[in-house]
Amino acid sequence: MEGPLERELVEQARRGDRAAYEQIVRRKVETVYRTARAILGNDADADDATQEALIGAWRRIGSLRDPGRFDAWLGRITVNACRMALRRRRGPALVTLGGSDSGHELAETQRPGFEHRAVTADAFDRAFDRLPLEQRAILVLHHRDELPVAEVAARLGIPEGTVKSRLSAARAALDRSLAREGLR
Amino acid sequence: MNLDDRSLREHLDRRAEAGLTDVEQTAEVVLARVAEIDRGAGWRRLGVRAPSLGVAAAVIVIIVVALAVLPPRLWPGPGSSPTSSAPDAGYPANRPLTAGELRTLLAGDTARLADAVLVVDVELREATVSCVLLALCATFAIDALDPTDPIYVFDPHDVGSVGTGTYAFRVVGGPEGAVLLLGRVRAGPDGLAWTLPQLTAALPDLRAADRAVPYLYLVDAGRAISTVAISCPSVPGPTLSPDFGCAGPWTWLIGNEAEPPIESDAAPPITERFDAPPDSLRLPNAADRRPGTTEHGYWLVVPLVDQEPCFACPPAGAADLIGRVLTLDELGLASAATPPPSTAPPTTGPSSTAAGSGPSVDEVAFSTESMTLSGFQTADLIVTITFSGEVVYPGADTSQAAQVCLTRDPSGTIDPRPVQRIRGLTRIDGTQQASATFRMTPRDHGTWRLTCIIAVDGDGRGVTIDPVLAGGWPEIEVIGTHPPRLTLELDPYPAEIGQAVTVSGQVTDEDTGDPLAGVVVAIATNGTCAQGGTGETVTTDANGTYRYERAVVQTDLVCAWISDTPGVYVPDSYQTEPVAVFAYVLADATGP
Numbered sequence: 001m002e003g004p005l006e007r008e009l010v011e012q013a014r015r016g017d018r019a020a021y022e023q024i025v026r027r028k029v030e031t032v033y034r035t036a037r038a039i040l041g042n043d044a045d046a047d048d049a050t051q052e053a054l055i056g057a058w059r060r061i062g063s064l065r066d067p068g069r070f071d072a073w074l075g076r077i078t079v080n081a082c083r084m085a086l087r088r089r090r091g092p093a094l095v096t097l098g099g100s101d102s103g104h105e106l107a108e109t110q111r112p113g114f115e116h117r118a119v120t121a122d123a124f125d126r127a128f129d130r131l132p133l134e135q136r137a138i139l140v141l142h143h144r145d146e147l148p149v150a151e152v153a154a155r156l157g158i159p160e161g162t163v164k165s166r167l168s169a170a171r172a173a174l175d176r177s178l179a180r181e182g183l184r
Numbered sequence: 185m186n187l188d189d190r191s192l193r194e195h196l197d198r199r200a201e202a203g204l205t206d207v208e209q210t211a212e213v214v215l216a217r218v219a220e221i222d223r224g225a226g227w228r229r230l231g232v233r234a235p236s237l238g239v240a241a242a243v244i245v246i247i248v249v250a251l252a253v254l255p256p257r258l259w260p261g262p263g264s265s266p267t268s269s270a271p272d273a274g275y276p277a278n279r280p281l282t283a284g285e286l287r288t289l290l291a292g293d294t295a296r297l298a299d300a301v302l303v304v305d306v307e308l309r310e311a312t313v314s315c316v317l318l319a320l321c322a323t324f325a326i327d328a329l330d331p332t333d334p335i336y337v338f339d340p341h342d343v344g345s346v347g348t349g350t351y352a353f354r355v356v357g358g359p360e361g362a363v364l365l366l367g368r369v370r371a372g373p374d375g376l377a378w379t380l381p382q383l384t385a386a387l388p389d390l391r392a393a394d395r396a397v398p399y400l401y402l403v404d405a406g407r408a409i410s411t412v413a414i415s416c417p418s419v420p421g422p423t424l425s426p427d428f429g430c431a432g433p434w435t436w437l438i439g440n441e442a443e444p445p446i447e448s449d450a451a452p453p454i455t456e457r458f459d460a461p462p463d464s465l466r467l468p469n470a471a472d473r474r475p476g477t478t479e480h481g482y483w484l485v486v487p488l489v490d491q492e493p494c495f496a497c498p499p500a501g502a503a504d505l506i507g508r509v510l511t512l513d514e515l516g517l518a519s520a521a522t523p524p525p526s527t528a529p530p531t532t533g534p535s536s537t538a539a540g541s542g543p544s545v546d547e548v549a550f551s552t553e554s555m556t557l558s559g560f561q562t563a564d565l566i567v568t569i570t571f572s573g574e575v576v577y578p579g580a581d582t583s584q585a586a587q588v589c590l591t592r593d594p595s596g597t598i599d600p601r602p603v604q605r606i607r608g609l610t611r612i613d614g615t616q617q618a619s620a621t622f623r624m625t626p627r628d629h630g631t632w633r634l635t636c637i638i639a640v641d642g643d644g645r646g647v648t649i650d651p652v653l654a655g656g657w658p659e660i661e662v663i664g665t666h667p668p669r670l671t672l673e674l675d676p677y678p679a680e681i682g683q684a685v686t687v688s689g690q691v692t693d694e695d696t697g698d699p700l701a702g703v704v705v706a707i708a709t710n711g712t713c714a715q716g717g718t719g720e721t722v723t724t725d726a727n728g729t730y731r732y733e734r735a736v737v738q739t740d741l742v743c744a745w746i747s748d749t750p751g752v753y754v755p756d757s758y759q760t761e762p763v764a765v766f767a768y769v770l771a772d773a774t775g776p
Contacts, residue, residue, distance in 0.1 A: 022215055029211040038200035047210055054214040056348040059307055084347045124195045132673075143189060144196035161697025162669075165690065169673070176675055178187065 010067035013058075021061070024070075025054050032078050036085075038140045041129055045085040053081040075155035079137045086133050127177035135170035142167055280305040280350045280369070280376055283326055285517055286335065290355070290363070297355040301484055301507035302515075303369055303376065303402060307348045308337060324365065338364045350376070352400050352484055354507065366506060367486070370399035377402040377482055402509060403483045482509040545637055546570045546616075550658040557626045558665045559693075560703075560746070565590075565622040565660055567634070569609065572616065575639045588620045589636035592628070605632075609639075626664030627694075633659050668703065669694040672744045687732045689744060691724050699728025707732050707744045719744075 006027070012020035032053055037046040057077050064073050128136060134156075141152045142163075149167075153160045187195070281289075281304040289297060308324040326335040337353070350371065353363035372378035378386070378401055484506040551566035567588055575586055586609040609618035671689040691703045701724055708719030722730045730744075 018218060021218060025211050025214050025218075029207045029214070033207045033210060034200040037202070038196045041199055050207070050210050051214050051217070052347045052349065054211075055217050056307070058218045059348055081347060121195070121198060125199065128195070128199070139192070140196055140200075143192050144200060159695070159697040162692060162694075165692070165697065165699075169671075169690070173673065173675070174187065174192075180676055 006070070007067050010061075010064070010070045013061050014064060014067065016062075021058055028074060029054065032074065035075070035078055035140060035145060036082050038144050039079070039082045039133065039136045040085060041125055045082075049078065049081040049085040052084065053078040056081065069154070072151060072154040075141070076157055079133075079141075079156060082137065083133050123178070123181040127174060127181055130177045130180075131170065131173055134166065135173055138163065138166050139170050139174065281515075281517075283307075283335070285515075286326070286353075286363075288517075289515060290335065297510075297515075299507075300355045301352060301366065301509045302355065302363075303350060303352050303484070303509055305350050308351065308365075335363065352402075352506070352509075366484070367400045369402055369484070372401070379403075383485075400484050400486050400506060403485055482511070483507070484509055544572050546572050548634055548637075548658055550660050552660065553658070554661040554663065555624060556663040557624065557628075559626065560668060562623050562625050565624055565632075566619055567607075567622065568612075568617055568619045569637060570615075570617050571639065575611075575616075575618065586618055586639040587636070588634065588638075590622060590632045591635040593631045593633065606636075609637075624662050624664075626662075626667035628662045629664030629667075631659055631661050665695060667694045668692070668700055668746055670705065670744060670746055684733050687734065687744065689730055690728045691730070691746065692728055699726070700724060701726045701728060703728070703730075703746060705730045705744050705746060707734075 006024070009020045009024050013024060029050065033046055033050045036049040036053070037043070040046050040049060053074065057074055064070065138152060138156065141147045141155060142149070147155070149160050149163045153163045156163065158166070281302055283304065283306045286302065286304050286306070289302070306326045308326060310324060324337040326337060350369040352366040352369050354366055356364055369376070372382055383401055383403055486506055547570040549568045551564070551568075555563045555565070557563060569588065587606050588609055590605045605622055607620035607622060609620050611618045669692050673688050675686045675688065676683065687707050689705070691700045691705065692698060693700060703724045704721050705724060706719040706721050720732060722732050724730045
């Protein structure tokens with residue numbers, strides 16, 4: 001958000017203008033859903049998290065102090081909604097060990113010095129879904145949504161230094177998880 | 185495999201874009217809910233007295249005792265509504281109760297609501313409540329933004345559902361009531377409740393969705409009807425889930441809506457297993473709930489979407505009967521869309537919520553009014569209470585001990601969640617005084633208020649004195665800086681039985697993010713993660729990281745906590761960061 005028009009919409013929504021919030025929802029629902037979908041990996045949970053985030057934002061928008069920070073504020077609510085969506089699952093999400101290629105699209109690693117081994121979508125998803133939500137979120141925010149460290153810190157409510165260390169840890173954890181898929 | 189940034193981005197984009205959800209439809213759902221919230225916004229601002237923390241804590245004790253004493257068959261089963269309703273009693277299918285209405289109900293005569301199931305549109309927030317040696321603690325809070333007036337919610341089955349939405353609760357005992365979280369309620373296509381045909385038709389899709397559906401569904405069975413008994417064979421072999429299986433000899437069905445209601449209370453006939461009327465919704469009743477044939481209305485069910493096909497399992501598309509939801513008429517609430525105003529909160533006290541005489545509180549004293557803590561520093565706050573009248577201290581039975589609660593004002597603190605601490609009171613010999621010690625750390629930054637005192641008089645009656653009503657009781661301000669933060673990671677995760685697991689993590693300064701070297705971290709598993717537990721210790725290196733390896737012998741709970749001198753951080757129930765961090769190792773029994 002942050003544009004003058006959208007900032008005005010946030011201001012109006014803070015004053016209880018539901019029509020303004022409707023415009024915000026229509027502009028933001030796709031972004032919120034895609035972030036949640038990347039973190040959670042399935043439609044149903046992402047849909048739940050999106051609804052929860054946008055409804056929760058309406059409930060709390062009066063507490064938003066700086067309308068210019070609406071995106072960061074909504075991003076933080078979205079990550080929390082994803083965390084709750086994971087918690088709501090009954091029992092652990094079981095992951096098949098060993099991996100099996102099932103014809104999904106492929107992406108290849110291009111890192112010099114490493115053997116070019118295909119990372120299938122299935123294998124990546126299994127590896128990614130093994131990560132704790134915090135690690136998934138930080139990878140999605142930084143590497144998919146291309147947010148700078150400072151913005152990730154704002155959305156997660158943690159210091160920038162912590163973001164850096166967590167990013168590093170998350171990448172390492174993902175690499176280890178991929179290795180468990182036999183992709184070492 | 186080391187993924188480069190581009191490949192990682194491609195995979196994350198694929199995950200983000202792979203969904204089939206129509207986000208426009210999602211937006212419509214959100215906006216419809218926003219409109220509902222908007223209609224009730226003024227109501228939420230009304231001041232209504234809620235169950236106090238003290239009473240809630242007292243109810244915890246009651247629940248713990250009841251759970252320990254009563255055999256499962258005597259524990260009130262789901263859906264034991266206090267009254268039966270006429271077939272056309274109207275639950276407002278398009279409007280769940282508001283949080284305000286829930287407050288009103290809980291502030292009234294809750295005896296008639298005992299075990300009732302209510303569907304409420306609320307915001308649940310995690311409530312960090314630490315209870316010493318109690319089996320059940322409040323897990324969530326409703327309207328926690330008002331710290332003086334939250335409704336505390338227990339989650340005995342780890343439903344683990346929190347956020348904004350429509351939830352189902354069961355009312356449990358206590359003079360002012362308390363609620364157990366049953367789960368989240370998913371609305372039907374035409375409103376809150378589903379018709380039998382709608383839900384019956386939807387169940388296969390829910391099953392096909394290949395996910396554990398945590399939602400509960402409200403079934404509009406106002407015109408339906410017959411409860412038909414079918415036999416459920418007793419078969420040896422793998423046991424079914426107690427929640428889902430044929431735990432009793434009866435399985436009940438709610439028949440086709442087109443059938444006329446059966447007006448007789450006579451026991452329905454036993455028919456062949458699964459011989460249900462066509463297109464009927466099948467409701468296996470694991471808790472031996474025997475709904476009378478006059479108990480029509482709205483029923484809360486959970487579909488058996490997780491059930492694998494097996495012999496003697498409920499058929500696909502079955503749903504488990506959770507309970508009957510009381511109508512607004514039965515609750516004494518107007519059925520109009522706008523709920524009525526509630527009574528104003530009492531403003532004077534303290535008052536005892538139990539009838540008759542009991543111990544009263546003459547004085548409460550804090551050992552200090554403020555403390556400044558940094559890093560690993562800790563300090564003890566001693567709360568001393570002077571009683572008049574007899575107070576019983578049962579000794580070893582700490583679940584019956586007199587207790588005191590502190591609650592932190594969530595505003596302006598590091599952790600915005602409401603945090604409550606409960607400690608047992610120890611009698612000071614030869615006096616009418618009792619004291620409790622609270623160890624504070626820099627993470628306890630904020631203002632803490634006394635919010636409950638629980639005592640038992642000589643007649644064995646639980647008496648709660650509610651200082652929330654009194655006002656002006658002591659507070660303490662904790663100024664905490666640079667609290668340590670502890671993370672925990674398991675690799676591999678999940679693990680297989682016999683596999684070596686590396687427990688690792690980092691200790692950092694929460695304010696600066698700087699790593700903290702030389703910190704002693706204790707690591708423990710399962711039961712030793714409880715209060716007072718002991719574990720193996722490791723020390724962080726120059727990067728603040730620690731590392732420990734162990735073999736998985738079973739499904740383990742792994743926890744870590746900082747154990748350093750002079751400050752001692754101990755694991756504490758429901759307080760997971762940074763003092764203790766928990767993670768589960770999922771042992772795969774099929775592994776090597």
